[in-house]
Amino acid sequence: xxxxxxxxxxxxxxxxxxxxxxxxxxxxxxxxxxxxxxxxxxxxxxxxxxxxxxxxxxxxxxxxxxxxxxxxxxxxxxxxxxxxxxxxxxxxxxxxxxxxxxxxxxxxxxxxxxxxxxxxxxxxxxxxxxxxxxxxxxx
Amino acid sequence: xxxxxxxxxxxxxxxxxxxxxxxxxxxxxxxxxxxxxxxxxxxxxxxxxxxxxxxxxxxxxxxxxxxxxxxxxxxxxxxxxxxxxxxxxxxxxxxxxxxxxxxxxxxxxxxxxxxxxxxxxxxxxxxxxxxxxxxxxxxxxxxxxxxxxxxxxxxxxxxxxxxxxx
Numbered sequence: 001x002x003x004x005x006x007x008x009x010x011x012x013x014x015x016x017x018x019x020x021x022x023x024x025x026x027x028x029x030x031x032x033x034x035x036x037x038x039x040x041x042x043x044x045x046x047x048x049x050x051x052x053x054x055x056x057x058x059x060x061x062x063x064x065x066x067x068x069x070x071x072x073x074x075x076x077x078x079x080x081x082x083x084x085x086x087x088x089x090x091x092x093x094x095x096x097x098x099x100x101x102x103x104x105x106x107x108x109x110x111x112x113x114x115x116x117x118x119x120x121x122x123x124x125x126x127x128x129x130x131x132x133x134x135x136x137x138x139x
Numbered sequence: 140x141x142x143x144x145x146x147x148x149x150x151x152x153x154x155x156x157x158x159x160x161x162x163x164x165x166x167x168x169x170x171x172x173x174x175x176x177x178x179x180x181x182x183x184x185x186x187x188x189x190x191x192x193x194x195x196x197x198x199x200x201x202x203x204x205x206x207x208x209x210x211x212x213x214x215x216x217x218x219x220x221x222x223x224x225x226x227x228x229x230x231x232x233x234x235x236x237x238x239x240x241x242x243x244x245x246x247x248x249x250x251x252x253x254x255x256x257x258x259x260x261x262x263x264x265x266x267x268x269x270x271x272x273x274x275x276x277x278x279x280x281x282x283x284x285x286x287x288x289x290x291x292x293x294x295x296x297x298x299x300x301x302x303x304x305x
Contacts, residue, residue, distance in 0.1 A: 020304075061286070062282070064253065064258075065257040065260050065282070068258055068260075068261030069264060069265070076254070080253075080254060083250050083253055084247065087245075087246035087249040088242060088243055088246035090246075091242045095229065095238060098225075102229055102230075113230060114227065117225065121218075121304045122286075122287065125286070125304070
């Protein structure tokens with residue numbers, strides 16, 4: 001749920017170029033007045049559907065590493081199958097989202113949309129993020 | 140085994156609370172105080188700090204991750220290829236069944252990459268000092284850092300910036 005909240009928060013900030021949504025908008029050169037608000041709405045709605053899937057994928061990743069650590073590798077098969085199922089649902093959601101946005105694009109934007117779809121990968125999942133740096137604000 | 144079980148407990152604990160937030164890999168883990176200056180650290184340096192690796196351990200971790208990065212090539216290429224196939228299917232107006240098949244192809248590659256990442260993480264945790272492997276913050280830092288770690292086709296030891304996702 002936190003991930004969805006973070007995406008929504010990023011959207012509320014307008015999805016600047018450093019955010020995945022900003023990157024997506026930049027790839028497509030979305031019109032900030034005519035196109036971006038609708039796209040933001042589509043992403044915000046999708047983030048709510050994506051949150052439980054992202055949580056499930058996170059938990060399955062942890063189960064996988066736990067099984068590896070305890071040398072129970074024979075038990076990984078069903079976990080991988082569950083992960084595959086969740087990954088399919090997440091990719092399907094991203095694709096549905098892409099299709100919705102695609103329908104609103106101009107012909108020129110449609111031609112460049114493949115790159116935009118690439119940057120949507122993992123949009124709703126937690127990741128290493130912008131690591132490797134530490135500001136002075138503390139945690 | 141007790142120590143390893145502690146590490147596992149730490150991983151489970153990492154699922155709760157704020158752990159789900161997108162973490163910067165550079166938060167140091169392990170409660171280190173890096174001072175107030177902004178730092179940009181590569182993944183290996185982050186792991187070195189998080190787990191307080193000595194030179195031998197650092198070399199061992201590097202070897203584990205070099206090997207995993209090499210082994211991830213098919214999944215890495217597969218992710219790029221299948222992601223492109225989904226976009227192409229949408230752009231060319233393919234049927235929903237064909238789009239769904241492309242989605243499944245992508246998910247297969249994502250699952251393969253996930254398995255590689257989690258095996259590599261387990262191998263890294265086995266190679267560090269037991270007390271560090273049971274440090275919640277350190278394990279959490281590593282856990283989140285490993286997602287997408289092998290997506291760059293040239294090297295894994297980059298400053299993580301969130302740009303490699305799948």
